[in-house]
Amino acid sequence: MKNQRVPRSSQPSMHINQTDESLFIHNRMKVIAFSYIVIALSVGALSSCSSSEQADTNRKKTGNSKQATKPSYRIATVSQQRVGQTIQLPGEFRPYQEVSIYPKADGFVDKVLVDRGSAVRKGQVLMVLDAxxxxxxxxxxxxxxxxxxxxxxxxxxxxxxxxxxxxxxxxxxxxxxxxxxxxxxxxxxxxxxxxxxxxxxxxxxxxLTVRAPFDGFITERNVHPGALVGSGAKMDRPMLVLQQQNRLRLVADIPEAYSVGMREGETIAFTVSAIPGKEFKGKISRRSGSMNQQFRSETVEIDVDNTSRRLRPGMFAEIMLSAEGTPGALAVPNTAVITSTERQYVIKVQDGRAQYVEVKQGQKSGDMTEVFGNLRPDDKIIVNAREDIREGVAVL
Structure with missing residues (x-):
């Protein structure tokens, strides 16, 4: 019993079972690998199809965009007309007359008969000095x-x-x-x-008796009774300041481009920010007749009636100046003028092709502007001008 052995016929049977199991596992792995390959090929085919469809779509869009961006030109005619323009310029009110009253004789102030804000008449006694x-x-x-x-x-x-x-x-x-x-x-x-x-x-x-040289209002008082006045007293400030305020001067600097067309006696409208909703008028009374070298402008004075004293010297005003335009000037739409770092020009249509014409701009009004250059009335120009329009390109 101790030396009993297992029969040999039972060992081959165990070997066959192990081999079948290995073959089964091996075949299983092949099936799984084949499935992965099939799935990968399917995904690749789908991706290539979608890519080709996307490429076709992009080609169609590109073709449509190229057809849509085909340049179109709007043509207009150069006209000969005056381009009027209304501009706003700042101005300042100043008294029609103003005087700083200093003593003509040395002495002491005895009486001061007026004060700041007093209305005085010509010849009225303002102060009395004692000497x-x-x-x-x-x-x-x-x-x-x-x-x-x-x-x-x-x-x-x-x-x-x-x-x-x-x-x-x-x-x-x-x-x-x-x-x-x-x-x-x-x-x-x-x-x-x-x-x-x-x-x-x-x-x-x-x-020693100080009198008013004209009708007006005292705007400044700097002395009181007992003060020593006179040239020897080295006065830094005047005793009194008198201004005529029932009539004012509206002083403004007009640019040279607009001063040429102005006329004396012309009525000018203006507004005052301190009095909103009210429009005032005055007439051009005086012109300097020369240009300021720094600002290239001419000083103009407009007399303004101020009997009601609503306006005050020192106030600022906005002058509304209507320019009539330059006689004989040519006018084109604003969009027809191209301004580069080197020049200003319009694109003229000559024999169906674009031609650059250098111009200088004048006054503007709305959507029209004055131009001066080698142009004639009834010349054709491109209204929607752009810098990318090359000279000589076919337009019509």
Whole structure:
């Protein structure tokens, strides 16, 4: 029993079972690999089909876009007309008259009869200065004048009597007569000098009473009673500032391109930002007649009635200037002008082809602009001009 062996016939049977199992696994793996290959080929075929369809679609789109971007030109005719333009320019109101009142004589301020905002009339007393030494000098000048006049009366009478006596031969010498005449002339000159001195001191005294030179309003007051005023006081500011405000000057700088067509007496409309919704009018009264070298503009003054005093000196205004355009100028649509870094030009249609024509722009109004160049009325130009339109290309 101990040496009992397994029968040999049972071992081949086990080997056959193991071999069948290996073959089964091997065949299974081949089937799986084949399935993967089939799936990969199917996906590749589908991808190639979709790619070809996408390429066909792209070709169709490209062909359609090329047909859509075929250039089209809009043609217009050059016209001869004035291109009017309305522009807005800034302006500033200034008083029609303005004066800074300084003292004409040295003295102390005695009375100040007006203040800031006071309305005054021409000749009205504004201030009174006190200078006692002026009064004393005036009295002395009056006394000297009376003394000189008395001496003149005496010398004139003395000469008259000597001249009457000289008719009797030998009674009066010729030398005495000439001396008396010279004395009379000297006294006459002395009287004239003393009278002139008296008048000067009287005028100086009148300067102590400060009067308004014209109707207006006091806009500044810088002194009070007791202050020392005069040229010797080295005043940095005036005693009073007087402005005429019932009439104003609207000052504006007009560019040279528009100043040529302006006329004196022309009515100008303007608005003031501080008074919205209100339009004012004035007339061009004065022009400088020369161009500002820095801004290339001409200074123009417009007189504005301001009886109601709604406007104030120093306010800013917006002037609405209507330019009539340049006589004889040619006009084209704004889009017809091409501006590059080197030049300005329009594209003219000559014998069905594009031709560049250099121009200079003038005034603009709406969608039209003035041009100056080698153009004539009724010439054909491209309205929708672009820089990529080459010269000589067929247009029509």
């Amino acid at each position: 006692p030494e002026v009064e004393e000098r005036l009295v002395a000048a009056r006394s000297n004048t009376l003394k000189a006049e008395a001496l003149l009366v005496a010398s004139r009478e003395h000469y008259r009597r000597l001249k009457a006596s000289s008719k009797i031969p030998g009674s009066v010498s010729a030398l005495d007569l000439e001396t008396a005449y010279a004395r009379m002339k000297a006294d006459s000159a002395s009287v004239l000098g003393e009278q002139a001195n008296y008048r000067a001191l009287a005028r100086l005294k009148s300067y």
